[in-house]
Amino acid sequence: MRNRGEERTGAFPRQVAPGVHWLAVGRGLLRSNVHFVESGESWVLIDTGAAGSGPTIRGAAAALFGPEACPAAILLTHDHPDHAGSVRELAETWHVPTWLHPDELPLAVGAMAAFHDYANPLDRWVILPMMQLLGTKRADAAIAKGSLKDLVRPLDLRAGPPSLPGWEIIPTPGHTPGHIALFRRGDRVLITGDALLTMDVNSPAGFVAREPRISPPPRFTSWEWPLVTRSLGRLARLQPTLIVSGHGVPMAGAGIADELAGLAERMRGRRSGSTAR
Ligand SMILES: [Zn+2]
Numbered sequence: 001m002r003n004r005g006e007e008r009t010g011a012f013p014r015q016v017a018p019g020v021h022w023l024a025v026g027r028g029l030l031r032s033n034v035h036f037v038e039s040g041e042s043w044v045l046i047d048t049g050a051a052g053s054g055p056t057i058r059g060a061a062a063a064l065f066g067p068e069a070c071p072a073a074i075l076l077t078h079d080h081p082d083h084a085g086s087v088r089e090l091a092e093t094w095h096v097p098t099w100l101h102p103d104e105l106p107l108a109v110g111a112m113a114a115f116h117d118y119a120n121p122l123d124r125w126v127i128l129p130m131m132q133l134l135g136t137k138r139a140d141a142a143i144a145k146g147s148l149k150d151l152v153r154p155l156d157l158r159a160g161p162p163s164l165p166g167w168e169i170i171p172t173p174g175h176t177p178g179h180i181a182l183f184r185r186g187d188r189v190l191i192t193g194d195a196l197l198t199m200d201v202n203s204p205a206g207f208v209a210r211e212p213r214i215s216p217p218p219r220f221t222s223w224e225w226p227l228v229t230r231s232l233g234r235l236a237r238l239q240p241t242l243i244v245s246g247h248g249v250p251m252a253g254a255g256i257a258d259e260l261a262g263l264a265e266r267m268r269g270r271r272s273g274s275t276a277r
Pocket of ligand 1: 078194221
């Protein structure tokens with residue numbers, strides 16, 4: 001029988017590993033995955049989807065944990081609008097802290113220099129020229145509006161993710177400077193954010209087909225490709241048995257570690273090939 005949360009939002013998370021629930025939210029290019037991860041009596045929300053995903057996520061949380069459901073914390077894998085778009089609405093409704101990697105803070109607090117220093121191709125070709133057209137005052141106002149300055153706290157990397165004992169923070173810079181993945185070594189469950197995806201978004205055919213495939217992050221929204229390659233290698237060495245990514249469906253099974261290792265190897269080869277030229 002469906003419960004109220006499911007009826008209201010039409011979205012019910014799928015349990016993909018013990019205590020790990022997966023849900024895709026949003027539409028089109030901004031469709032992304034969020035995760036409800038249980039720990040003892042509490043749970044943590046990982047990523048928040050695009051702007052406007054708050055009601056769906058709250059409905060899904062209520063369906064999973066009851067009408068008063070409230071996480072112990074919100075964790076962001078990175079500060080992109082399709083993952084952090086609803087963080088303000090959710091954090092302010094639930095009154096819970098939001099954490100991200102210290103290296104992601106300059107982007108999250110809206111430091112203009114950070115937008116230039118950490119610009120990805122989309123920023124360089126579209127966003128920054130548009131800001132220039134807006135003029136300094138309006139561009140600053142737009143950035144201030146999106147700032148998470150009063151909301152986010154820097155993770156203590158040595159302490160591990162707050163409220164999630166048994167999980168490790170895996171720094172995976174490249175897609176953004178302070179990107180993180182989360183790994184539960186006990187059963188080798190890996191939540192990757194956009195450090196790697198389980199669908200191919202770098203070819204139009206792959207994007208349309210949406211077939212499960214371990215793939216690199218979107219090139220046009222990734223800051224530093226050599227670091228993307230290095231982080232993929234780091235994730236491959238974890239030999240996960242379940243990959244839950246920021247876009248695409250969860251992938252499980254003995255073969256995925258090899259598939260990931262193969263991708264990391266090919267990317268490393270391409271990188272050293274291009275360095276040699
Ligand atoms: Zn992203």
